[in-house]
Amino acid sequence: MTLDELYQVHGTLVFGHRGACAYTPENTIPSFLQALEMGAHGVELDVHLSKDGVPVVIHDFSLEKTTNGTGLVVEKTLDELKALDAGIHKGAAFAGTRIPTLDEVFEALGGRIAVNVEVKADTDGIEQVVAECIARHGMNDLVIISSFKPTVLRRFADTQPHLKLGFLIDPTEPQEVNSIYMSAVKHHARHPFYMTIDRAYVRVAHQFGYRVNTWTVNDPDHAINLAEMGVDCVMSDMPDVMLKALGHRD
Numbered sequence: 001m002t003l004d005e006l007y008q009v010h011g012t013l014v015f016g017h018r019g020a021c022a023y024t025p026e027n028t029i030p031s032f033l034q035a036l037e038m039g040a041h042g043v044e045l046d047v048h049l050s051k052d053g054v055p056v057v058i059h060d061f062s063l064e065k066t067t068n069g070t071g072l073v074v075e076k077t078l079d080e081l082k083a084l085d086a087g088i089h090k091g092a093a094f095a096g097t098r099i100p101t102l103d104e105v106f107e108a109l110g111g112r113i114a115v116n117v118e119v120k121a122d123t124d125g126i127e128q129v130v131a132e133c134i135a136r137h138g139m140n141d142l143v144i145i146s147s148f149k150p151t152v153l154r155r156f157a158d159t160q161p162h163l164k165l166g167f168l169i170d171p172t173e174p175q176e177v178n179s180i181y182m183s184a185v186k187h188h189a190r191h192p193f194y195m196t197i198d199r200a201y202v203r204v205a206h207q208f209g210y211r212v213n214t215w216t217v218n219d220p221d222h223a224i225n226l227a228e229m230g231v232d233c234v235m236s237d238m239p240d241v242m243l244k245a246l247g248h249r250d
């Protein structure tokens with residue numbers, strides 16, 4: 001199924017944010033597989049390039065928060081990143097879990113669910129290697145690229161027009177600034193923080209052809225309200241809870 005078909009068949013989709021990161025180490029293969037097993041329609045993940053140009057899946061620009069390493073992701077080779085423990089911060093049971101490459105995540109998911117690839121780093125060439133990776137796994141129609149950085153989205157819009165783009169709206173930026181950013185880059189979906197939108201927002205976005213994919217929704221009542229507004233996707237650290245709240249599973 002394509003991402004468009006998932007929207008049409010299921011209504012408000014549930015994506016596991018960084019996998020199912022309330023339960024398992026964020027942005028790791030065990031977390032993505034847990035979201036898949038829970039029945040999530042997709043997962044959200046964060047991408048940077050290693051020093052040797054490999055797309056790797058980790059949230060922060062630096063290593064301290066989720067690994068036993070120090071320094072910047074972009075200053076480490078893939079071998080150096082692979083030597084780090086990206087699970088121990090979540091508990092001893094996850095010791096030895098590694099930072100995955102984007103290739104490894106697609107391989108593990110096997111095209112069974114959609115992927116929101118949030119590109120964090122505005123590194124030269126990132127659009128090329130990420131797009132090649134997506135194509136290699138036959139994921140062109142099951143992926144949406146998102147970013148808070150209009151310059152990153154523009155890289156993709158200019159060179160990878162076959163990929164869908166989601167504009168991540170930074171709620172700390174003035175609305176006028178976000179409006180300028182959004183008018184500067186062609187995109188397919190709006191990705192606002194869920195607390196900043198209402199029914200009118202969703203209606204107008206849909207009138208102008210934008211999907212509305214929201215983050216990060218961990219309260220079932222909020223998910224139900226958002227679904228009633230017509231939101232297209234909620235991203236959650238607890239996809240199981242959201243799937244149940246929205247009637248996707250018992």
Ligand code: G3P
Pocket residue numbers: 017044046059118146168191215216235
């Ligand atoms: O893509 C939605 C959300 O992941 C954006 O914020 O900081 O969790 O990457 P962050």
Ligand code: CA
Pocket residue numbers: 044045046118
């Ligand atoms: Ca993210």
